[in-house]
Amino acid sequence: MVRVRFQHLLKAALLAAFALFFMKLHLTGEISNYINPKYEIMSIIASWVFFLLFLIQLFRIWGRDDIHIDCSPACSHSHNGGTIKFIHYAIILFPLVTGFALPPTTLGASIAVNKGSILPHAGLMETHDEVISNENYMNEEEYNRKLASLEQAGLINMSSDMYSSYHGEMISNPEAFAGRKIKLSAFVYKEQGLEKQQFILARFLITHCIADASVLGLLTEFKQMPELKEDSWVELEGTIEVTTIHGQVLPVIKASDWRIIDEPIDPYVYPVLVKIV
Amino acid sequence: MVKLHSYLLDLTGLVVFVIVVYVVMFSQFAGEQVLNHIPNSFQQLNTIFLSILIEAIPFVLIGVFIAGFIQIFISEDHIRKWIPKTRWLGIFMGCVVGALFPACECGIVPIIRRLVAKGVPIYVAIGFMLTGPLINPIVVLSTYMAFGNDAKMALLRMGVGFLAALMIAFIISVLYKTNQFKHAINHPGSYSAHHHNQTFLQRLEGMINHSIDEFFDMGKFLIIGAFIAAFVQTYVPAQSLLLLGNGVIGSTIVMMGLAYFLSLCSEADAFIGASFMNLFTPTSILAFLVYGPMIDLKNTIMLLSVFRAKFVFVLLAIITAVVFIFVSLIGM
Numbered sequence: 001m002v003r004v005r006f007q008h009l010l011k012a013a014l015l016a017a018f019a020l021f022f023m024k025l026h027l028t029g030e031i032s033n034y035i036n037p038k039y040e041i042m043s044i045i046a047s048w049v050f051f052l053l054f055l056i057q058l059f060r061i062w063g064r065d066d067i068h069i070d071c072s073p074a075c076s077h078s079h080n081g082g083t084i085k086f087i088h089y090a091i092i093l094f095p096l097v098t099g100f101a102l103p104p105t106t107l108g109a110s111i112a113v114n115k116g117s118i119l120p121h122a123g124l125m126e127t128h129d130e131v132i133s134n135e136n137y138m139n140e141e142e143y144n145r146k147l148a149s150l151e152q153a154g155l156i157n158m159s160s161d162m163y164s165s166y167h168g169e170m171i172s173n174p175e176a177f178a179g180r181k182i183k184l185s186a187f188v189y190k191e192q193g194l195e196k197q198q199f200i201l202a203r204f205l206i207t208h209c210i211a212d213a214s215v216l217g218l219l220t221e222f223k224q225m226p227e228l229k230e231d232s233w234v235e236l237e238g239t240i241e242v243t244t245i246h247g248q249v250l251p252v253i254k255a256s257d258w259r260i261i262d263e264p265i266d267p268y269v270y271p272v273l274v275k276i277v
Numbered sequence: 278m279v280k281l282h283s284y285l286l287d288l289t290g291l292v293v294f295v296i297v298v299y300v301v302m303f304s305q306f307a308g309e310q311v312l313n314h315i316p317n318s319f320q321q322l323n324t325i326f327l328s329i330l331i332e333a334i335p336f337v338l339i340g341v342f343i344a345g346f347i348q349i350f351i352s353e354d355h356i357r358k359w360i361p362k363t364r365w366l367g368i369f370m371g372c373v374v375g376a377l378f379p380a381c382e383c384g385i386v387p388i389i390r391r392l393v394a395k396g397v398p399i400y401v402a403i404g405f406m407l408t409g410p411l412i413n414p415i416v417v418l419s420t421y422m423a424f425g426n427d428a429k430m431a432l433l434r435m436g437v438g439f440l441a442a443l444m445i446a447f448i449i450s451v452l453y454k455t456n457q458f459k460h461a462i463n464h465p466g467s468y469s470a471h472h473h474n475q476t477f478l479q480r481l482e483g484m485i486n487h488s489i490d491e492f493f494d495m496g497k498f499l500i501i502g503a504f505i506a507a508f509v510q511t512y513v514p515a516q517s518l519l520l521l522g523n524g525v526i527g528s529t530i531v532m533m534g535l536a537y538f539l540s541l542c543s544e545a546d547a548f549i550g551a552s553f554m555n556l557f558t559p560t561s562i563l564a565f566l567v568y569g570p571m572i573d574l575k576n577t578i579m580l581l582s583v584f585r586a587k588f589v590f591v592l593l594a595i596i597t598a599v600v601f602i603f604v605s606l607i608g609m
Contacts, residue, residue, distance in 0.1 A: 009293065013492060016297045019335075025331070034328035042335040049338055053492075054293075061289050062282070082578050091497040094328055094504075098323050100301050100307025112515045135412045207419075210328035211510065212541050212549055271422075 008060040011088055015054040017096050022047030024100070033104035035209040036270055045065065049203070094140040105160070106267045107204050109189035109230040112215045143272065155237075158167050158184035167216045170240070174251040177240045182253060184218070185235045185261060187229050197222045206268045216269065220253040228260075235261045282527055293529065294298040318511055326507035332542060333383040337492065337499060344391040345488035350482050353396045360397060368446040368533020371404030380409035382543055386579040388497050393456050400450035403592065407442035410543040411435070420566065423488060423547035429561065433607065438567045441596075441603045445571075448595050457588040498582045502575025506540040513538075525608060528561040529601060536569030543570035560608030568600045 025031040077239050081160075121125055146162050150169060156177075158166055163184075170177050185199035192199070202217035220236065228234070236258035243252045349362060361367045381386070389402040410416070412435050420431040475483070532550075550565045572593060580589045 008291070008387070011489060012289075012293050013297050013300075014493075015294060017300065020297065020301060022331075031331070033324065034347050039332065043331055044336055046335040055290075055490055056482070057489055058286055058290050058293070060486065061286050061293075070311055087491075088497050091500050095327060095500055096305045101304040101326050102312065102315070102320055102323050103308075104324045104327070105317065107321060107324070108317075110318060111511065114510065116513075119604070153571070207330040207549075208542055211332070211483060212546070213508065214549060227575050 005061060007085070008057065011212050012054055012057040012061060014089070014092055015050050015057055018053055019047050019050035021096055021099050022050065031103055032266060032268075033106065038270070039117055039208060044164060057207040060226070062157045063218060101229055106263060107210060107213055108187065110190050112200075112202055112204075112217070113191060113211070115213070115215045143188075150157070156240075158182065158186075159264065160269050161272065162191045165272050167218070170218070170251050174240075174242045174249050178242050178250060180240050181237065182240055183235070185233060185264065186218070186235050187231055187263070187267070188220075194219075195221075197225045199226075199228060201234070203269050204267070206270055212269070218253055219250055220247075220255055222255045222258075226255075226258070231263050233263050233267075234258050288549075299543075322507050322511040324398040324509055326504050329503040329506060329540070333499060335556075336381040336383040336542075337387075337495060338384075341488045341491040341495065344387040344485075344491050345484040346484075347395060348487050348540070348566045349394060349484040356396045359512070360401060361459070364450050367398055368404055368443060368450060371401035371407045371446055372442045375405040375408030375442070376381060376412040376439065377526040377591060378405070378409050379415070382410035382573070382576055383499065386583065387411050387491050390583045393458070393514055393534075398450070399453050399455070399457055400446045403449050404442055404446035407445060407539060407596070408439060409569045410437045411442070415572070416543050416547070418578040423551040428528070430566070434566045435561055437563065437603050437607055438571070441567060441599050442571070444599050444603070445592075445595055448599070449592065452591070453588065456476070457584045459585050494582070495579060498579040499575060500575075502540060502578045505578075506538065509538045515558045516524040519534065525558055526558060526605075528557040529564045529604065529608075532557055532561040532565035533601065535595065536565045539569075539574050540573040540575045541569060546570070550607045558608070560604055563607065564600060568596070571600065572596050 004023070014115050025034070026040070031037075031043065043127060055107045086142060122153055136203070147165065147169075150156060150162075150166055156166065158264055186203050188199045188201055198221050199237060201220045202215050204213040205216050220238065236253070236255055238253040238255040238257075241250050241254055289314060361582040385406050389406045392405070393402045397450055416433050417435060420434055421428055438549055536546070539546075539549070546569050547566065550562050577593060580592070582590075
């Protein structure tokens with residue numbers, strides 16, 4: 001007997017919802033709040049695959065009401081009863097509901113504290129000569145010029161594209177930067193053990209997705225205690241000095257001038273990958 | 278009749294689409310209403326949770342398509358012909374094929390489930406599962422870059438990982454002879470015969486239908502795993518792990534625990550590992566890099582849906598012990 005097979009109807013609806021969810025992420029640009037833009041293409045393809053699967057699934061909605069109809073005899077799917085099935089589909093539905101209902105947030109101070117610290121993020125990204133596609137690519141010449149400007153420039157400008165590289169250099173070799181002027185935009189947070197007028201200025205480095213974010217933090221010292229809330233973004237200029245905490249040599253920025261800014265459109269920074277042309 | 282059928286299809290397609298659009302609109306409306314009542318930390322958790330899913334789902338789709346392909350196009354007879362007769366060669370082959378196969382750990386469980394259902398010995402499949410996500414070009418490259426373009430860590434990761442995988446597969450081959458599935462397979466054997474008469478298109482349709490079912494089967498476990506991993510990241514400070522100690526043994530255990538609970542993609546975990554260089558010993562970082570791709574929280578949950586719980590926990594214990602011992606030996 002031909003009749004609607006409710007489970008297949010549900011699966012079709014969920015596949016369509018997944019397709020729409022991925023499309024929505026791209027149309028609204030929200031995708032960059034979740035993953036490194038260089039992996040966007042994967043999720044665009046996924047969205048089309050879901051749409052295709054939805055169309056194919058439609059053919060299964062009407063048919064004989066026979067559970068094993070397109071299952072091989074050797075299949076090992078679970079064919080459980082009502083309540084368990086309901087829970088299964090509720091689990092699949094859950095990320096779709098929260099995904100459509102809640103806007104993505106930017107990682108902030110609380111996560112930075114969990115990730116643990118101004119502890120040096122060294123050894124990372126010192127020289128680059130690999131060819132990988134990435135949004136944040138530049139050719140070798142440009143990269144070397146930018147890295148060289150770190151040595152000479154009167155003012156070190158921590159731009160988004162070079163942030164992780166400059167930060168790595170500073171952390172691994174603080175003495176070389178003592179006395180240099182620096183300018184950066186970052187969010188602020190406090191960590192246990194800091195003085196009242198000390199804050200950490202940090203950006204998140206995203207390799208793949210938000211789950212693998214690591215904190216690129218710099219210790220910053222103000223002359224008086226500033227009126228700063230955690231998670232606010234500042235643009236700050238200062239001078240780099242060297243300090244020792246727990247036996248580790250760290251750079252510290254003595255703030256000379258700063259102002260509160262809006263959170264930038266792209267709050268994250270990505271590893272630099274050099275394109276060899 | 279054909280006309281009626283296509284009319285029905287159009288209609289259901291439309292109905293399904295309307296349902297979906299309605300649900301989407303409703304959840305967005307509901308979201309705006311409750312947004313102010315939801316704590317910020319839950320929103321951060323949700324963002325991390327979704328980002329893991331968005332990153333993993335394309336790889337899961339690849340995994341379920343491969344599983345569907347194996348199910349429909351590869352028969353038990355093929356498998357019997359390909360798998361070496363002796364145990365040693367089988368273990369070696371499992372690990373080498375895994376190393377050559379550029380898999381991601383998100384998609385590997387449906388593939389091994391299908392392989393074992395088709396008669397691949399459990400130890401061959403486990404070898405494949407261990408080296409698949411660990412040894413592939415992208416992982417080598419990202420590890421190389423993450424450690425300041427130093428090849429040593431990347432080479433150690435591959436070498437130690439491969440040897441550990443051989444050892445684990447060997448132990449499994451001694452302990453387990455049967456397939457260890459939670460649910461017995463219904464009537465194995467009779468299946469491939471009845472599929473031989475089908476046209477290519479029918480089989481292709483069968484493969485895609487199978488992939489869809491597999492996606493729903495595996496998807497829910499991926500979702501549970503991703504949620505727990507996001508929960509840990511949001512609410513558990515990494516430094517609380519330091520309580521376990523910061524000697525060589527303590528820090529190795531801490532890093533393996535991190536690798537397990539963070540459930541990172543093997544292509545991205547090198548950068549996280551590198552960020553711990555100043556906090557932990559290189560040995561413990563190596564343990565992090567080898568252990569994470571082999572087993573983690575979200576994979577354990579996916580494995581539990583397929584295999585007997587006892588088998589999964591024994592496997593988990595063996596992987597943990599072998600990786601710990603191998604990495605410690607290298608450290609000395």
